[in-house]
Amino acid sequence: MKRELIHLENIAKSFGSLLVLDEIDLTIYESEFITLLGPSGCGKTTMLRIIGGFESPDTGRVIFDGKDITKLPPNKRPVNTVFQRYSLFSHMNVEENIAFGPKIAGKPADYIQDKVKYALRLVNLDGYEKHDVTKLSGGQQQRIAIARAVVNEPKVLLLDEPLSALDLKLRRNMRRELVRINKETGITFIFVTHDQEEALSMSDRVVVMNQGYIQQVGTPENVYNEPENAFVADFIGDSNIIDGVMVRDKVVRIFGREYPCVDSGFPAECPVDVQIRPEDIKLAAPAEGAFNGVVTRVVFWGMSYDINVEADGFEWLIQSTTGRTVGEEVSLYVAPENIQIMSKPQSEDEEVAQDV
Amino acid sequence: MFNRGVRNILLTPFLIWAGLFIFIPLVCIVWYGVTDYDGNFSLANLGLAFKHGYIDALKLSIVLALISTVICLLLAYPLCLILTERQRDNTTIISLLFILPLWMNSLLSTMAWQTILEGNGIINQLMRLLSLPDLQLINTPGAIVLGMVYNYLPYMVLPLYISLTKIDRRILEAARDLGANSWQTFTKIILPLSIPGAISGITMVFIPALTTFVISALLGGGKLLLIGNIIEQEFTFQYDWHVGCALSVILMVFIVLNMLLTAAFERKEEEP
Numbered sequence: 001m002k003r004e005l006i007h008l009e010n011i012a013k014s015f016g017s018l019l020v021l022d023e024i025d026l027t028i029y030e031s032e033f034i035t036l037l038g039p040s041g042c043g044k045t046t047m048l049r050i051i052g053g054f055e056s057p058d059t060g061r062v063i064f065d066g067k068d069i070t071k072l073p074p075n076k077r078p079v080n081t082v083f084q085r086y087s088l089f090s091h092m093n094v095e096e097n098i099a100f101g102p103k104i105a106g107k108p109a110d111y112i113q114d115k116v117k118y119a120l121r122l123v124n125l126d127g128y129e130k131h132d133v134t135k136l137s138g139g140q141q142q143r144i145a146i147a148r149a150v151v152n153e154p155k156v157l158l159l160d161e162p163l164s165a166l167d168l169k170l171r172r173n174m175r176r177e178l179v180r181i182n183k184e185t186g187i188t189f190i191f192v193t194h195d196q197e198e199a200l201s202m203s204d205r206v207v208v209m210n211q212g213y214i215q216q217v218g219t220p221e222n223v224y225n226e227p228e229n230a231f232v233a234d235f236i237g238d239s240n241i242i243d244g245v246m247v248r249d250k251v252v253r254i255f256g257r258e259y260p261c262v263d264s265g266f267p268a269e270c271p272v273d274v275q276i277r278p279e280d281i282k283l284a285a286p287a288e289g290a291f292n293g294v295v296t297r298v299v300f301w302g303m304s305y306d307i308n309v310e311a312d313g314f315e316w317l318i319q320s321t322t323g324r325t326v327g328e329e330v331s332l333y334v335a336p337e338n339i340q341i342m343s344k345p346q347s348e349d350e351e352v353a354q355d356v
Numbered sequence: 357m358f359n360r361g362v363r364n365i366l367l368t369p370f371l372i373w374a375g376l377f378i379f380i381p382l383v384c385i386v387w388y389g390v391t392d393y394d395g396n397f398s399l400a401n402l403g404l405a406f407k408h409g410y411i412d413a414l415k416l417s418i419v420l421a422l423i424s425t426v427i428c429l430l431l432a433y434p435l436c437l438i439l440t441e442r443q444r445d446n447t448t449i450i451s452l453l454f455i456l457p458l459w460m461n462s463l464l465s466t467m468a469w470q471t472i473l474e475g476n477g478i479i480n481q482l483m484r485l486l487s488l489p490d491l492q493l494i495n496t497p498g499a500i501v502l503g504m505v506y507n508y509l510p511y512m513v514l515p516l517y518i519s520l521t522k523i524d525r526r527i528l529e530a531a532r533d534l535g536a537n538s539w540q541t542f543t544k545i546i547l548p549l550s551i552p553g554a555i556s557g558i559t560m561v562f563i564p565a566l567t568t569f570v571i572s573a574l575l576g577g578g579k580l581l582l583i584g585n586i587i588e589q590e591f592t593f594q595y596d597w598h599v600g601c602a603l604s605v606i607l608m609v610f611i612v613l614n615m616l617l618t619a620a621f622e623r624k625e626e627e628p
Binding site for chain 1: 524530537
């Protein structure tokens with residue numbers, strides 16, 4: 001059984017009249033890799049800063065290991081942060097940067113030396129002790145920032161979009177590295193990103209946020225395959241989101257046609273959002289599938305094609321490994337288990353306020 | 357940005373200026389400094405600088421310039437620290453407090469200090485009103501230091517303020533995150549990162565303070581002679597250009613020393 005480490009209790013935060021976080025309740029477990037995912041301005045960074053102690057919430061409490069740490073300053077918290085732009089100390093070399101925390105903590109010199117060595121090995125930069133941090137590449141600087149944080153043996157490592165400044169290849173590498181360090185050290189990782197690919201590929205659990213509210217918490221598979229609302233469906237991966245009406249259990253009406261699905265429990269004639277992933281749509285010869293349409297656009301991505309098909313006045317997005325030509329007449333087919341039914345928000349507010 | 361030809365054309369006016377008005381005069385000063393009245397090479401005038409009277413003025417100049425520089429640093433640093441701490445954009449306050457005084461003629465402000473400090477000046481009149489004994493304020497080293505600090509403080513504030521605002525706030529958060537309290541953040545992060553600004557502030561205060569003759573003439577009353585005053589006298593009363601130039605050369609050595617020191621520090625900052 002996983003042990004609860006951090007509990008955020010009914011947290012709200014405003015900057016002036018701007019509400020950035022509201023009704024935040026979240027439990028974070030020991031040693032897990034949890035990602036706060038959302039578009040910019042969704043409050044994910046503020047949430048991280050509240051855990052780090054750089055912001056204090058207007059209401060609510062931060063419970064750490066059973067103790068209320070809401071009022072504790074950053075230097076007294078058992079957490080360390082890896083900042084977005086690394087924030088290394090430019091007037092110190094690699095060794096001095098990493099040794100900063102242990103030195104402040106008053107650790108003995110030989111202990112610090114061992115620890116620095118260990119931290120550098122952990123981030124694959126053995127022998128870089130005397131290097132000038134400003135002369136390192138972005139990826140190396142990021143590794144040093146990680147080493148500088150983990151050397152303090154924090155219970156929790158906060159990572160604020162640490163990979164956003166790196167190029168694609170390096171980013172992929174660092175993703176694997178971070179997961180490895182998480183498993184190797186057992187430190188709880190709280191990772192903030194707006195990149196859904198990053199979130200899905202690294203995390204044990206993903207917290208999807210929008211406009212200051214938590215939209216859904218779940219495993220990567222969970223939030224991808226069973227999004228709880230249109231925002232999550234749209235934000236994570238590509239989606240076709242269609243207005244539909246639930247006819248009865250396991251039957252949904254879209255574009256005037258009744259179609260089998262696997263969801264039940266909605267009231268009859270209840271308006272719903274219907275989500276279909278582009279890779280779940282199969283293209284067939286005209287009249288063979290459920291909807292007839294015309295190909296309007298084809299984009300080749302290397303591994304697959306993005307194909308737009310217009311049918312019943314709706315622009316469908318389809319991902320396929322085989323290409324099509326613009327103007328071609330096709331029909332679409334979706335397996336019932338690939339149709340995800342989501343309840344529609346009752347009002348404008350509820351679109352963001354939907355509870356987990 | 358520009359190709360070679362364009363660059364040369366753009367540089368030419370300044371090079372002509374520098375050659376005519378900086379390089380040639382410099383050569384003349386050095387030439388006069390190392391020759392005697394018959395035009396023969398001689399180090400006698402340079403040696404004179406280390407004789408009684410001259411060396412005292414040089415020592416006093418260095419001591420007073422150093423004291424003024426330290427006072428400027430001690431006044432400016434906490435102020436700049438607070439200005440950068442409170443909010444990021446204090447450009448208006450900075451310009452009001454520190455650029456505006458620069459618009460005031462420095463001769464005028466020094467003369468104002470004269471009327472405040474002198475025997476029958478404002479301070480002593482106040483002392484008499486309160487039935488307190490008169491104070492000897494004018495014609496003291498303290499008066500000269502006061503004049504220097506008053507005139508040169510802005511040159512300390514500006515580079516310091518700029519270097520402190522350049523420190524990324526997130527670096528300070530990183531230090532806090534790693535366990536440093538406010539004092540440790542200051543001594544280990546802010547202070548070392550502001551050294552380049554302090555160094556250029558020190559240079560910009562020390563050099564004019566070392567060479568001034570106006571402040572010492574007005575607030576030292578001709579009794580306390582700085583090296584600047586001696587040089588002035590050599591030219592205007594003694595008409596001894598050789599001694600005057602020799603003393604200028606000696607002064608230049610100190611200025612160059614100061615600049616070398618600054619450059620060394622800055623290089624160390626850039627590539628440790």
